[in-house]
Structures are given as C-alpha cells and as structure tokens.
Amino acid sequence: MxxxxxxxxxxxxxxxxxxxxxxxxxxxxxxxxxxxxxxxxxxxxxxxxxxxxxxxxxxxxxxxxxxxxxxxxxxxxxxxxxxxxxxxxxxxxxxxxxxxxxxxxxxxxxxxxxxxxxxxxxxxxxxxxxxxACPNGGFYDYGAARNCDYEAMSLGCIAHNCDSRGYHRKLMRVGRHALMRYGSGxxxxxxxxxxxxxxxxxxxxxxxxxxxxxxxxxxxIDVEDLGPKGDGTPGDFVFVGRLSAEKGPRYFAQAARLAGVTSVFVGEGPERAALEAEFPEARFLGWRSPAQVREILRGVRALVFPSVWYEGQPLTVYEALALGAPVIVSDICAGREAVTDGENGFWFRCADPQSLAAAIGKLKDDALAKRMSQAAYARYWADPLTxxxxxxxxxxxxxxxxxxxxxxxxxxxxxxxxx
The missing domain is CATH 3.40.50.2000 (Glycogen Phosphorylase B;)
Incomplete structure (x- = not known):
C-alpha cells in the first residue's frame, strides 16, 4: 500500500x-x-x-x-x-x-x-x-471566552462575531467555509x-x-513507562499548556486562591501578563521542553486541565496519567474520557472556580493524592496508547x-x- x-x-x-x-x-x-x-x-x-x-x-x-x-x-x-x-x-x-x-x-x-x-x-x-464543520475550527466564541451557542453557519452564527481578531476576520472565515463546503470538493x-x-x-x-x-x-502518547511514583510527598497543582483564554488558566488561578494553594503554570501565551498581574502569588515557569514537561508532571500532586472548549484529545492529560499524576479536568473537554471521577482524578464544572477549588481541596490530602497517583499509573498502563x-x-x-x-x-x- x-x-x-x-x-x-x-x-x-x-x-x-x-x-x-x-x-x-x-x-x-x-x-x-x-x-x-x-x-x-x-x-x-x-x-x-x-x-x-x-x-x-x-x-x-x-x-x-x-x-x-x-x-x-x-x-x-x-x-x-x-x-x-x-x-x-x-x-x-x-x-x-x-x-x-x-x-x-x-x-x-x-x-x-x-x-x-x-x-x-x-x-x-x-x-x-x-x-x-465550524468556520473558526473550534465551536468556540473567543469574545465570550466560552463554547459557542450557535449552530455552525446558521444566520445567528454568521451574524455573531466569535473571532479573536474582529468581525471582518469572521466574515472571511465564513466565506472560506462556504468555499470549502460547496466549491472545493x-x-x-x-x-x-x-x-x-x-x-x-x-x-x-x-x-x-x-x-x-x-x-x-x-x-x-509519547511517554515512557517509569513505573509507579515513589512514596515522597506529592508536589504542586500544575497547569501545562498555552496560556490562552480557551485553555482556562484564569479559572485555575482563581480556584487555587480559593483553595489556599499555589497555582503553578508551565507554558507561554497571551494571557500570561494579565495572570501575573492579577495573581502575584502564582508561579510561572514559562516554556519547557517536552522532556522537562514530563519531568515536571512526574513530580506534581495533580495536573489541572481547565479547558473551556471541546478539545478532541488533550495529550497532556494522558501523559500525566501515564506518569502517575492524577488529573483534575473540566467536564466539557474530552480529557474527561480518561479520568474516572474520584479514582484517578476529578471532574469539575467547566468555568466554575468554586467547583475546581473543591476538587483541589480534596487532593490537598496527601494520602488521597498518593492513592490517586497509583490508580492513574495503573489504569493508563493497563491499556496504553502506544x-x-x-x-x-x-x-x-x-x-x-x-x-x-x-x-x-x-x-x-x-x-x-x-x-
């Protein structure tokens, strides 16, 4: 072939x-x-x-x-x-x-x-x-910073500005989508x-x-089987990814403050400056290489994945689980499919800092964090995505x-x- x-x-x-x-x-x-x-x-x-x-x-x-x-x-x-x-x-x-x-x-x-x-x-x-299916590729309203409520290419969709750069760009997207659908094959x-x-x-x-x-x-998933994590004290709650609105980093920072823990961010993006100004207690580690990210994930208490759009398969969620890190995941993204609520992590209500803070609060318990770490590792490697x-x-x-x-x-x- x-x-x-x-x-x-x-x-x-x-x-x-x-x-x-x-x-x-x-x-x-x-x-x-x-x-x-x-x-x-x-x-x-x-x-x-x-x-x-x-x-x-x-x-x-x-x-x-x-x-x-x-x-x-x-x-x-x-x-x-x-x-x-x-x-x-x-x-x-x-x-x-x-x-x-x-x-x-x-x-x-x-x-x-x-x-x-x-x-x-x-x-x-x-x-x-x-x-x-969708002119902007994500069923996401960048102006409202949430999933879009309109049927793609409906009159409401065409009239509404969901683009991050302005309505003129939205109209270009609509035109290109119509060309894709009806004129390109x-x-x-x-x-x-x-x-x-x-x-x-x-x-x-x-x-x-x-x-x-x-x-x-x-x-x-490009990750090595390093075996279950050791018995050391679980680490921090960490966000890994692009610091942009659709990834939900602000909800994590708000929830960490409510839960009384330090939010740690790995990554760069347009929201970083605003987040640093609003949440001076947070730690920002910036961009890291894939190997460095895996090393960080190996040592975290939990990965927090607060995405507010329909992410198809967030690879970071699976990498974290494979490395023995529990995951606290938004209930709107596909990362939830890898997390059994209460076993290898928690689901929380999308865009709800209080719900996320409650999940973080539960994992402040060292014993629970260790049990969930073991479950995360065991469940992933029972059926690995090689x-x-x-x-x-x-x-x-x-x-x-x-x-x-x-x-x-x-x-x-x-x-x-x-x-």
Whole structure:
C-alpha cells in the first residue's frame, strides 16, 4: 500500500503535526511506501531518515508570512497546493493508494479538495479540529471566552462575531467555509472520518454527510513507562499548556486562591501578563521542553486541565496519567474520557472556580493524592496508547476505507481547480 499523508506543516509545531509525522514514520518503518505532502517547512529530519518521500511547497503560514495580504489569498484558495497535490496523486495507483488528510486549514486551504476529488482515490480524514464543520475550527466564541451557542453557519452564527481578531476576520472565515463546503470538493471527500474521542464525534457528527463513517482512533502518547511514583510527598497543582483564554488558566488561578494553594503554570501565551498581574502569588515557569514537561508532571500532586472548549484529545492529560499524576479536568473537554471521577482524578464544572477549588481541596490530602497517583499509573498502563497500537488501528481503518472504495469508487464530476 502507498500512503499519501497531507498536512499543513512538515515539522512538529503541535499535536496535529506530531501525530501526522510520527504516523508517517511508523508506516515507513513497517515497509509501506509513504509520501508526506505539506505546505510549510522546514522538514522534520526524521521523516527523510525513515524513508518518507516529502513534497514541500515551502510556503508560509500566518505566523511566518511576510505579507498578510498575500497570505490571505493563499488562506482562501492555495492554487499552488492544489496543483502540486494533483501532480503527486497522478503518480499513484488507485488500487494501491490511500490519502490520509490530517490538516489543511493553516496553510493548504480548501483548494486541496479539487485535487483529492479529481484523483478519485480513497481518502480518510483525521479530525484533529473542527474546520469541516465550524468556520473558526473550534465551536468556540473567543469574545465570550466560552463554547459557542450557535449552530455552525446558521444566520445567528454568521451574524455573531466569535473571532479573536474582529468581525471582518469572521466574515472571511465564513466565506472560506462556504468555499470549502460547496466549491472545493473537500467536504465531499470527508466520508471516512477518524475521530480521536467520543466527544469529538458527538460534536461534529451533525454536520457531516449522512453516509459518513466514523472510526475512533486515539492519538499515540509519547511517554515512557517509569513505573509507579515513589512514596515522597506529592508536589504542586500544575497547569501545562498555552496560556490562552480557551485553555482556562484564569479559572485555575482563581480556584487555587480559593483553595489556599499555589497555582503553578508551565507554558507561554497571551494571557500570561494579565495572570501575573492579577495573581502575584502564582508561579510561572514559562516554556519547557517536552522532556522537562514530563519531568515536571512526574513530580506534581495533580495536573489541572481547565479547558473551556471541546478539545478532541488533550495529550497532556494522558501523559500525566501515564506518569502517575492524577488529573483534575473540566467536564466539557474530552480529557474527561480518561479520568474516572474520584479514582484517578476529578471532574469539575467547566468555568466554575468554586467547583475546581473543591476538587483541589480534596487532593490537598496527601494520602488521597498518593492513592490517586497509583490508580492513574495503573489504569493508563493497563491499556496504553502506544504508537504501535495506533498504527495497527489506523491500518485497519485504511483497509476498511479501501474496501468501501473498491465497492463504490468515486464517479463524481471533476472539480475545476482555481488558479
């Protein structure tokens, strides 16, 4: 089998890219022929070292562009990406190939839909985000700092400014979404969908084609089995992640103050300055490398994960549990699926500092913290999310998608690619 992986970035800049790159390398090591198609470099060296053929457009994303106006055109319709992907797919044998789309919204744009549709190859999408359903990709209202109440692309949705940068950007998102849905062919390729949690499927299923087929495959967790934690005194309550409103760091700081404990933050983001000013008692450790983060998680009393949006599968939650750290998690994000309330952590009501403070208060008990640490470690390693198990599950999906395609290959009219 030949696997063509499609993603915005050819280097690891977040969870989506890491899963796409680790998966590509894993399948190459298993003997598959793997192509990696991406817009933004540099190329992760380990990709080519693993034997993956990389097609890099060497384009910009919104963070690296030298011209927002020029990038805006690319963001709406990346004609170069459509043409390059079509050229690559033209070399593929339809009986032996599957295309796996991990991400397109940051740089590739909806234009890749034309290439996918016209190639007539079996396609599967992994839904790391919600861009196939929601214009801003997250069912999240940045102005109100909470989940959005509107049906995506309804009149209420279109009229409401949920964008973090202003209503003009929201209208651009609406226009791009309409282009994706009705003019690119991309939405039509989204019949086979890998979701990474039950919550994610529940959130996005109403917006997908009626004949869509869902497969739940959790992302692999890159963590070493270090054994149960020792008998030392449990450490601090710690937040790990981007310091931005949708991650809920302010609720943690408020709850820690109510519970009489010190809040510790690992990460950077736009909320840091305001948090430091409002909560001088908190500790801010800044950015840390993945190895340093794992070392910190190994020593915490609990990870606090107060996210206020529908995160599909927060990897930090699973890493913490694997390292023997209980997790206090918001009841609105998919991290709750890894936490049995009262056993290896606690759920709390989303955006409710009092509810979070109550959970923190319970884990101030050293004996309870140690019992939950043991449970966190034991439950995770009884069914670990390893890369090899992830590859097995994805390979099984590929076979199902290819079998379905052989029974009813696409015969739809071609989509005219825009220049």
């Amino acid at each position: 030949r696997i063509v992986v499609v993603a915005d970035h050819a280097h690891i800049n977040g969870g989506l890219a890491k899963v796409a790159i680790d998966g590509a390398k894993g399948f190459a090591r298993r003997g598959y022929r793997v192509d990696f198609f991406a817009a933004v470099g540099p190329v992760e060296p380990s990709l080519t070292e693993a034997g993956v053929a990389v097609t890099l457009l060497d384009q910009a994303d919104v963070l690296s562009t030298s011209s927002l106006a020029r990038f805006g055109v690319q963001w709406l319709w990346n004609g170069a990406a459509s043409r390059a992907l079509a050229k690559l797919l033209a070399t593929c044998d339809s009986d032996e190939t599957i295309v796996h789309v991990h991400g397109w919204a940051k740089a590739l744009s909806p234009s890749i839909g034309a290439a996918l549709k016209n190639a007539g190859l079996p396609v599967v999408h992994t839904l790391h985000e919600y861009y196939l 991309l939405y039509g390729t989204a019949r086979h969908l890998i979701t990474i949690s039950k919550l994610q499927r529940e959130a996005i299923a109403p917006y997908m084609p009626k004949d869509a087929v869902f497969y739940e495959v959790g992302n692999p 890369l090899e198990r992830h590859l097995d599950a994805v390979a099984a999906v590929y076979e199902k998608v290819r079998a379905d395609w052989r029974e009813a290959p696409s015969v739809a009219a071609p989509i005219e690619a825009l220049s």
